[in-house]
Each structure stands twice: as C-alpha cells, then as structure tokens.
Amino acid sequence: MLDVCNGRFSVLEIILEDRLYKTVDTATGSLAAVKRWESGDSSFENELSALTSLRHPSVPQFICSFEEGGFRYIAEEWLDGVCPGPEIPAEQLTGLAVSSAEFLLFLNTDIDGKGSRIHGDIKPSNLIIKDGRICFIDFESSIITGTEAPDSSASGAAPQIGKQRTARIASEYFTAPEVFYGKACAQSDIYSLGMVFIWLLGGFGSNGADPKRIPDDCALKPILMKCISYEAKDRYPDAAALLTELKALTAPSLPRAGGTPQSHQAVRFSLYVDCNVCFAWELAETAAVFFGMKTCILAVTGRTQRKLDYYAVRDKYYGEESVEEETQPYLFDYRSLYQRDAEAWHAKGLLHKREDCMNLYFSGRRLQDELEPENELCISDLVAWGRSYFDCVIFITDRYDDKPAVRNLTASCDYTIATPLANVDDIEACKNYYEWFGGDVLYAAWEYNEKCSLPEESILLMVGEEKYLGAVSHDEARMLKRNFTGKIRPIFGSDGSGSEAQYINIINRLFGAASNRKERSCVSI
Structure with missing residues (x-):
C-alpha cells in the first residue's frame, strides 16, 4: 500500500502490517496515523465514536474516516512521543499518574446524559508520553456506559459494559477481573491504570504483577494497591477520588x-x-x-x-x-x-x-x-x-x-x-x-x-x-x-x-x- 484516500495520506512507515501506518497528510503537511479495519469490524465504530466525541490534550485529534478497497480507515493526529517504560525516573511517575487520573475523570464525565465512557484497554502499548503527560490511544474497546449488561440494573451497581463488547480485550496482566465476565465499569480503567504504574515501578515478575518488588517507602504504592483491588467496590469509587489522593502527594510543604x-x-x-x-x-x-x-x-x-x-x-x-x-x-x-x-x-x-x-x-x-x-x-x-x-x-x-x-x-x-x-x-x-x-x-x-x-x-x-x-x-x-x-x-x-x-x-x-x-x-x- 503506497497511498490511501486518493493519495491524501502518503505512507512513510508501516507500524503494524495491514493495521497501522505513519503517514503525511498531503493536505496539511502534518504527520498522521492511519488505522485500517476489515469491513464490519465493530471496533471501528468504537474508535470512531471516541475520537469524534473526545476533545482533550491526552487524545489524538480526529482527522477523517473513509472506506477504500473494502476496508475502513481512520486518520488521526500522529503523536510524536514514546510508550512508557520502566526506564522512566520514579520521581516523574507521580506527575504522569496525576495527568492520567485527570484524563480518566474527563473520560468518565457523563455528556448530555448519554453516559460516560470507559477506555477498556489501558496498557503500556496504548499509552504515549508526549510533552510531559500521558496520552491515550487505541479506543477500539471503549464504550459509553449505560448500555445493557448483566446485573447492571442492580441497586448501587456501577455502569457496566455488555459482555459481547469486551471480547477483544486480551491484555490479561492489565485488565480488571470483572472485564472478562462482561461486567466492566469505570473502576476497571482505574485497575488497569494502577497495573500500568506498578509495572513502571518494577512491580512485575515472570508471572505478572508482584507489588512486593516495589519498596514500601514508595509514596505511590498504597494508592496503586487500592487501584488493583480484586473487587471493584474495594477500589477508588471514581477517578475524582483517585486524583485527590495523587494530588496530595505533590502538595508543597509550606513554611508554618x-x-x-x-x-x-x-x-x-x-x-x-x-x-x-x-x-x-x-x-x-x-x-x-x-x-x-x-x-x-x-x-x-x-x-x-x-x-x-x-x-x-x-x-x-x-x-x-x-x-x-x-x-x-x-x-x-x-x-x-x-x-x-x-x-x-x-x-x-x-x-x-x-x-x-x-x-x-x-x-x-x-x-x-x-x-x-x-x-x-x-x-x-x-x-x-x-x-x-x-x-x-x-x-x-x-x-x-x-x-x-x-x-x-x-x-x-x-x-x-x-x-x-x-x-x-x-x-x-x-x-x-x-x-x-x-x-x-x-x-x-x-x-x-x-x-x-x-x-x-x-x-x-x-x-x-x-x-x-x-x-x-x-x-x-x-x-x-x-x-x-x-x-x-x-x-x-x-x-x-x-x-x-x-x-x-x-x-x-x-x-x-x-x-x-x-x-x-x-x-x-
């Protein structure tokens, strides 16, 4: 594939074979990421819905969508950054955690009564560090809460995603347990974010998460441990509560x-x-x-x-x-x-x-x-x-x-x-x-x-x-x-x-x- 969309997007590099391309938008001269789906793939609709409705510095800007050769495409802003890794200095992680929690709070906001959104697949490869903050990509598994789901009508239950919508999620180390049972909620993203930062702090072993590897004097550790509680009810009730805890770590000491x-x-x-x-x-x-x-x-x-x-x-x-x-x-x-x-x-x-x-x-x-x-x-x-x-x-x-x-x-x-x-x-x-x-x-x-x-x-x-x-x-x-x-x-x-x-x-x-x-x-x- 040399060009897509009638030559508008000129391919510079194939990132994932037949799936993701780094391109130049010849209409603007800007770099763009172009993603491809098979016709009929429902995850295309999830990604399109998210990118066209979310306007936030942590989300790539939507450019356009189109169909060509029996495939469907989405062109979006190319984020020129790096995926987070364990090489990030520990002193930078609190600031990155704050910006991530703020985005979850934005994502979970109920817009015009239509329900809040859940990312559904937060993991290191779906995050990019740019200009000192974490940006979120790949919204294929995202969905707006309020859709029908098992037990979602129970009193006090968190908004959930239908089981059929979560079948794509396979990042087992970073995915909350309830997601695999079709009962994902906003706290599922909190779990995944907690797992990402535990991984960044070196808290993973050969069999997955091993928080004992994180020193007890790490200020983030108790917050992250609450994030990854097995039961959703034992985690932070929402991103706002998580954000408050994280911001408290950055509060300056005052002369008193x-x-x-x-x-x-x-x-x-x-x-x-x-x-x-x-x-x-x-x-x-x-x-x-x-x-x-x-x-x-x-x-x-x-x-x-x-x-x-x-x-x-x-x-x-x-x-x-x-x-x-x-x-x-x-x-x-x-x-x-x-x-x-x-x-x-x-x-x-x-x-x-x-x-x-x-x-x-x-x-x-x-x-x-x-x-x-x-x-x-x-x-x-x-x-x-x-x-x-x-x-x-x-x-x-x-x-x-x-x-x-x-x-x-x-x-x-x-x-x-x-x-x-x-x-x-x-x-x-x-x-x-x-x-x-x-x-x-x-x-x-x-x-x-x-x-x-x-x-x-x-x-x-x-x-x-x-x-x-x-x-x-x-x-x-x-x-x-x-x-x-x-x-x-x-x-x-x-x-x-x-x-x-x-x-x-x-x-x-x-x-x-x-x-x-x-x-x-x-x-x-």
Whole structure:
C-alpha cells in the first residue's frame, strides 16, 4: 500500500502490517496515523465514536474516516512521543499518574446524559508520553456506559459494559477481573491504570504483577494497591477520588509557624476576586488540594452564583437555574447568620462541599437571599465570619454588580484580586479602577502568552516588583472548558500547561505578603 484516500495520506512507515501506518497528510503537511479495519469490524465504530466525541490534550485529534478497497480507515493526529517504560525516573511517575487520573475523570464525565465512557484497554502499548503527560490511544474497546449488561440494573451497581463488547480485550496482566465476565465499569480503567504504574515501578515478575518488588517507602504504592483491588467496590469509587489522593502527594510543604505543618492557623487570608470566576475557582481548588487549606468560595450576588455553579456543580451549564431543597432561611437577617458555624450553613444549603475535595466549600443559591451586598456592615461581618472558619475564603462578584458591593468587599478583604490581561491598557485600567476604591493593588498576568503578551519585565516596571505575583498562562484546554455550553462537568487541573505550578507560586507569594505585611493589601491578578 503506497497511498490511501486518493493519495491524501502518503505512507512513510508501516507500524503494524495491514493495521497501522505513519503517514503525511498531503493536505496539511502534518504527520498522521492511519488505522485500517476489515469491513464490519465493530471496533471501528468504537474508535470512531471516541475520537469524534473526545476533545482533550491526552487524545489524538480526529482527522477523517473513509472506506477504500473494502476496508475502513481512520486518520488521526500522529503523536510524536514514546510508550512508557520502566526506564522512566520514579520521581516523574507521580506527575504522569496525576495527568492520567485527570484524563480518566474527563473520560468518565457523563455528556448530555448519554453516559460516560470507559477506555477498556489501558496498557503500556496504548499509552504515549508526549510533552510531559500521558496520552491515550487505541479506543477500539471503549464504550459509553449505560448500555445493557448483566446485573447492571442492580441497586448501587456501577455502569457496566455488555459482555459481547469486551471480547477483544486480551491484555490479561492489565485488565480488571470483572472485564472478562462482561461486567466492566469505570473502576476497571482505574485497575488497569494502577497495573500500568506498578509495572513502571518494577512491580512485575515472570508471572505478572508482584507489588512486593516495589519498596514500601514508595509514596505511590498504597494508592496503586487500592487501584488493583480484586473487587471493584474495594477500589477508588471514581477517578475524582483517585486524583485527590495523587494530588496530595505533590502538595508543597509550606513554611508554618510553630512547626505545625498541618495547621493553617498561623496564616489565613480573605480574598476578593472581581470579574473572573474561572481564576477564582482554580485558585480555590489549588489552595484546597495542594495546600490542604480549608477553602471557601462565596458568590455575593445571584448573577455571579450562576457562573460559580458552572465550575463547581456537576451537570451544570451557565444560565441554568440551580435547584435546591427547600429550607427555611435565617429570617432574612444577616446578623443571625454569623451566630452559626460553617457546618450549620452547609446543613441549611447556604454552603456546599465538593465531594471529590472535602476541603473545598462553595456558596449555594440560598446565600444571596440572606445577604445585603450594598450594606457595609453586612459585608464586613461576612468577611470576618469567613476568616474565623476557613484558612482561605474567596469572595467573587460580576463586572455588572453594583459598585457598593465592590467597594465594601475591597474595604473588608485582606486582598482584592482583579485579573487584567498582560497589556498596557488592561493593567492601567485595573490600576485606575481599584485605586479609586483606595486599595493597594498587587498584580499578576491572566491568560499570559509569551508570544504576544506584554513581557513580564515590562509589567514589573509598570506595577513594581513588590506588587507583581506572577502569571497564569493562556491554555487552550481551559478555553474549551470555559466556553463549553453543554451539560458537562468542567474538569480543571494539570493539563501540561504548568498552570498548577503558577497558582502554587501565587499562593506562596500571598503567604509571604500575609506574613510580612500587617496592613491590608489589594491583589490584582
């Protein structure tokens, strides 16, 4: 075979005889992988369904599909990387495990009520390391959950794949036991991923997995052992729980007073973020997951709450009204609110917790019924209450909210956070706006792009070195998640862009500012 698809894809190398080809797409000049199936092979439909519905940095981009000479083909992005192997340094494996778990969380998201997807054949040869993250290929065994399967209707049972769909899977060392009985579920991928990393750590012998070969002081070992439990119910309940455990391994150690690393009593701060709920949510997630801080993000108006719901609540999309249980308000008297603790607020529906991160709280729609944002005393009491129950409390507003609310939050919070883009006009506008409220402004660049943003050296000259916190880089994956309008839970976290390290750097600098300065500062990011 010299060319396929009427000469569009010119073959450079045969990777698997009659199955996989490395080609050049003559329409674009880019490298492409072209895979071939016999006509009628159902695994073609699985692969096609996955590639055309999944848009993620860990999945090759779909180019086209076609039929030629009685065969069916799929052309997709060629991933120029290497398959993972035991030669990978152990210190790199935790980061790779985090990116893999984040992809499983994305994969398991229920899109538009059609069911979540399972890869079904995770093994080293179906993984490629590219740009510091693990990419997943070969979705021939994947399927969307919710199809009929034995015992899948049982109460509390995980979504399963029909037995006829799993016959292709033969990677016995990496495949969960239930898959061979036609009862695969999302936890089957967790099992396979755990086996892959046990193999990478040298935990395989001549007869398969032998975790005893892994040193007991390996931080990943207890997590991986739970992943490969024989019974699915004994593994992590979902990828979110696995991700939380993995991220805890990468949390930086923080300088804390009195030598108490688990205590955040020494340094707490209240933050006000204006007009950027995405930034506020990612900052809150970083504080809760990486720093172990008890964190709360509060929307003080209904308009801002709808935006917060988009980031915080499963199966929400912006503009959809929240539906919550009927509860009695606190007499619409804000003074009575602050006589209750955070758990009482949670019981009343004024606060919610993220199930995958119990350190992270966020406001419910009932909170705005209790607040008077234009009342200075109400806001100052709210901020004081937040400081007393949380290590980090973040207040958010929308650009169309009344100026009294902005003024009251600026006056009451330890730091006011705005988010200009890295250009002269945006930075000057933020300086003028927030200095009008009398706040001292600290800056960081939002959606920073080294190719076109104002150089950070110039930003330092504009705002002063002591007032610059750093940059949060532009990220295509973030843009996709921010602008997706369907019913899908947005997934934020490590995606190869380095955003987590940038947020960690910002929080570290906030710790430094809170520790070294007694006066209130105003932060603009």
